[in-house]
Amino acid sequence: MDRIFKALADPARRALLDALRDRDGQTLTDLETRFEMSRFGVMKHLRVLEGAGLVTTHKAGRFKYHYLNAVPLQQVIDRWIDPLLVKPAARAALDLKSRLEGASAMDTPTKPDFVMTTFIRCTQDALWQALSDPDAVRQFHFMASHAEMRGDAMVSYTPDGAEMLVCRVTEATPMTRLVTTFEPKWDAAAVTSTVVYLIAPEGDHCRLTIQHYGLQYGADGVGEGWARWASGLKTWLETGTPARFGAAVSAA
Template identity: 60%
Template sequence: MDALFKALSDPARRILLDSLRSTDGQTLQQLQGQLDMTRFGVMKHLGVLEEAGLITTKKVGRFKHHYLNALPLQEAIDRWIEPLLVKPAARAVLDLKSKLEGHETMTKPDFVMQTYIRCTQDALWAALTEASAHAAYNFMCQDVRRDGDTLHFQTPDGNEMLVCRETALDPKTRIASTFEPKWAPGVPVSQIVYLIAVEGPFCALTLEHYNIPPAAADGIADGWARTLSGLKTWLETGESAKFLSPQVQ
């Protein structure tokens, strides 16, 4: 928590975060244009933000892309401001195979979020693959059922909200899936990837989301912050956690 507030205390670092909030996935060269300082100076600020968990990076070819990671801020807000809501719900990911099979390394994700969870690799894998587990922490869905390689998410009123079809599984380390929204007509299918890495008693979970429709970007980012916060809380406490938005409380 100290690293978080230290990172936020500098106005230059807040400018970098604001820039990533506006346009995620920028390179060092793009971000350098936001500040009147040397390339090395910007790199130092980005290092502080990454150490605090406020940004995460992905290298594609020769370029490193930087992404705003909202989870540390969300967790700080949840700790002191937001009440923990326990209520049936769930949320998830949409549908399509395309670029995740063979071209993924050539494409940068539109959105990246990372969190560290005190749990075993087996427990995190089960939480991401078992339908009943999704229903314990997903913030919008009451019921989740599996049909082969596909997860169907339903809201408390029985309507289908989301369909996710797994397109690639590397046991306990990587899940690629489609993300097909059903909550609004005409929202195109996008793709997500979960990456799991063990770091001592913790698991580092990275979520990458590809081909997000621009009009849906803000809502999807907010949804992931609530879903992954619920996942972390559930795995670390054993209690079902639903971080509902004010619009659905």
């Protein structure tokens, strides 16, 4: 946590985060043109932000794309603010983009629209099971109360029993890589996109990276939902206690 506060203490680094909030997935060259800093200066600040977990990256060919990683910020908020507030599971406003009809896993675009990384002290097997087992959803999902398998699809439901989300596995490398559709049901106009989960063991913990492709209107609004989802997953796997970081509402 000290690294997070140290990284945020510098106005140049905060400006870089603002730039990524405005438009995620920028290259070093993209960011360099936005600031009166040398290329080396931008690189130096990005390294600090990456070290604090506030920025995560995705390489495609010779390009390296940078993404704002909201998980550490959400964990700071949850530590001091969330316990003081009511936490009903009632947050859903994610604007999503359709993939081409009939597209396969090989059609996934080179560059994801949203990327998030978190580190969880657990085994690969436990993390893979949490991502694959519908019974795990009730333990950590910030919005869904439960889930079930319906044919080849995992269907998640809101507390009132309405369908919330349908996910179908399109590709799976056990313990390492899982690709699913992301079919929101809370909005009749919402369309299907693709999520890739990447698991990498690192000693006594795992690095989990979420890549979201095919967002209809970009990544606006997606970050908070994924941060709440990842915070709940991390807390549950590390403590064994169900954790549902739903959006707080006023008691008025």
